Amino acid sequence: MKKIMIFSLLVASLSFAACDPIEDREEMTGSITVDxxxxxxxxxxxDGQNVNKVFFECKSPISCQWTNGVDTKAGASGEMFLLLSGENTITLKGLCADGSIVEKNFPINVDKIHYAIDPAYGLLFGSGEKVWKWAETDCLGNGGWRADQQGPEWWKLSPTDVEGQMATEGGNATMKFSLIGKKIEFSNGKSGVINFTTGDACFNGWYGTFTSTCGVLCGKAFNDCYISAGTMITKYQLVSLTEDRLVLGWCENETNAEWSGTGWWWVFEAQ
Incomplete structure (x- = not known):
């Protein structure tokens, strides 16, 4: 029995060693300070200009996680693209052998966006933060769920009407989108995290999909359907997105098939 146990331990130790890359790094013991x-x-x-790509490397005995505030990568070294010109920050979060966490920030200035990024970042977040408000007319309502529909057509609300449907989320209410952390913050204090994808909308010609952990302004189901009336909606179709206009859609039928159910639209303008 002792021989079997010793052999098993030896195999386990060899397996662990085989999976661990050989690096010119100190032994990972104890903890270290930020300094x-x-x-x-x-x-x-x-051409003498800082562009939107960085190379990172850490030789300290810690497990590394790097982020630009939006994307995250793990490993002692690698590369990452930056999404904004001007001031950026790369953050290294390190896990020490004793379980403690150390964090260090590296300020980076980008002179030029050389490597292409999804234009939706700039359209949604501007130069890092962007505030959206209700469109002046026909900002919320319903209609037929079909590919050529870009906003409410049956029941249409103005920003003032929306306030009657959900207090503090109509009228002059706003949403601020922040790129770092992909945060959303309502003018009434509600906040959450947003995300988007492009090219995966349910209809050709639409932009993609949009998610928010706290919904959007007055982002609720108005009727009982596959979810109950009053339920916060967290996933929308990104119907249209330009520099100054954002249109989101949602269907009462979760299949999103054309004419499968009543469609709802939220229409916002950049402030």
Whole structure:
């Protein structure tokens, strides 16, 4: 029995060693302070200008996680694209051997967006933050769920009407989108996290999908359907997106098939 146990332990230790890459790093023991972190973040330069790509490396004995506030990568070294020109921050979060966490920020200035990024980032978040308000007319309502529909056509509400449906979320209410952390904050204090994808909308010609952990202004189901009336909607079709206009849609039939149910639209303008 002792021989079998010793052999099993030996195999386990060899398996662990085989999976662990060989790196020129210190032994991972104990903890380190932020000042002791040996890490660099280098921005790529093209024609003397800092462009939106960085290379990161850490030689300290910690497990590393790097983020630009939107995307996250793990590993001792790698590269990452930046989404904004101007001031950016790369954050290294390290897990020490004793379980403690250390965090270090690396300020980066980007002169030029050289590597293409999804234009939806700029349209939704502007230069880092963007405030959206209700469209002046026909900002919320319903209609037939079909590909050529871009807003309410049957029951149409103005911003003042919306206030009667959900207090503090109509009238002059706003939503602020922040790129770092992909945050959403209502003018009434409600907040959450948003995300989007492009090219996956239910109809050709629509932009994609949009999700929010706290919905959008007055983002509720008005009728009982596959969810109960009053339920907060967290996933929308991104019907249209431009520099100054955002249209979201949602269907009372979860299949999203054309004419499968009543459609609802939320129409916002950039403030």
């Amino acid at each position: 002791q972190i040996q890490a660099t973040v280098t921005v790529e330069q093209i």
